[in-house]
Amino acid sequence: MSRNRNLADLINGIDASKITTGTFADARISSSSVSQHAQSFDDNKIVNDISTLGLRVHTQENLNASNTNSASFDVFQDSSGITNLTNCLRNDAEYINSLSQTLGSEALMVDASGQSSSNVNSGTYDTNTISANNWTIVDDATHTRTTGHYNYDDSREQGHLDAIFAGSGQGVNTTYNYFGQYTDTSNADVYIAWDTTASSPSWVWTKFTFDRIWTQGTPTTTLSGSNDLSGSWNVIKTITNTPTTASVDSGSFSNSVVYRYYQIKYHNIVATTDIGLRSLKVFGKTFTETLNATGSFEGNTITASSSTNKMGAVITYQDQAGTNALNTDIVLQLSANNGSTFHNATLTALPDFATGIKMAKVNDLNVTAGTQLKYKILFANQSAGSKEARIRGVSLQY
Secondary structure, three states: OHHHHHHHHHHHOOOHHHOOOOOOOHHHOOHHHHHOOOOOOOOHHHHHHHHHHHHHHHHHHOOOOEEOOOEEEEOOOOOOOEEEEEOOEEEOOOEEEOEEEEEOOOEEEEEOOOOEHHHHHHOOOOEEOOOHHHOEEOOOOOOOOOOOOEOOOOOEOOOOOHHHHOOEOOOOOOOOOOEEEEEOOOOEEEEEEEEOOOOOOOEEEEEEEEEEEOOOOOOEEEEEEEOOOOOOOEEEEEEEOOOOOOEEEOOOOOOOOOOOEEEEEEEEEOOOEEEEEEEEEEEEEEEEEEEOOOEEEEEOOEEEEEEEEEEEEEEEEEEEEOOOOEOOOEEEEEEOEOOOOOEEOOOEEEEEEEOOEEEEEEEEEEEEEEEEEEEEEEEOOOEOOOEEEEEEEEEEEO
16 A cells, blocks of 8 residues: 555655655746845835935935945035036025026115124114125134234124224224224234125126225235135235225126125235225126026936946925926936937926925836946926925935
8 A cells, every 4th residue: 555655656746744854956946936026115105214314314415426336415505416407496495496597787786884893783774785885794713814903912893893984983883994904923814704695686796896894915805716715715806006096996807607605815014014904895797587488407427337227216395386297297217328319208296395395206117237327317398486496305216
């Protein structure tokens, strides 16, 4: 009977329950025999969470564009991560929309030269089209050496901007009414910096005049600008003054860059000289803004470590006016071959990134294979006051 049973086993197959030791050759096990027991795993939720976290960190830390081995992040702290802007602008408030700007004619924008300190501080003077009375001094050792007049013992008489603009009545001490310093060191620098605030109208500085206060030497006066205060100042205009002319005029100069922070600096001061300026007048040009119905911009090319044919992204955006439809009013395209072939993505909504800031994603979009990765965002149907989209951040996945 045992022999018959063993023969039957050979003919009919061995009962699987009787196999307790040994291994099978790969060819003896079908893939379906294994895969039917394997649970599928979707990592898109993890990838999207990493993109969201990266955008949040870049937003909170005010970081420039950066990338890892599998993702990139840009919240438009500056323009270093974007290119090919068509009918679009990056705003200093760190977003991109389909706006265009054109410079107007030069005009007198700030003039408090005939006003008292109290008038300057209250803003009750004739020409103040850019709210100079709301500007604040950046008062620290790095950006401001002196504000107002300094006596021989370096005591401060005035630490407000009326020391520059006003023509009379500075604070409680009317003897000194200017930004400057008494110095007993040759070639000393005296400088003051201020913040025009991010909410000021968009404008550029193109000329200045002031009344100089010194009787000897030919110090230089330099106007510089900055948008982050973290690096060196960008020089806008440098002039050499004469000791015999009370009124100094820089003349008009070419400048089309908008700065939030400005600095005026004296250099090459003659020893034992009381030096300063007052009655500063600011001339500039304001921008006329137009919201374009369409526009586009691209991210800079990112080189991947290996070729890919699938890409994804998370974007953050704001409905400044109206409701912008994903894939119609806001369109995302992805490319792995340096923009030679862009593929339309189908964006789907994610939970809001923050109050008033929406978020959308696309995962595993099939693209033409390559290692030169970039995105493109297109605006459509934009109209001032009725439909305005602002792109706040982009995280590319690869």
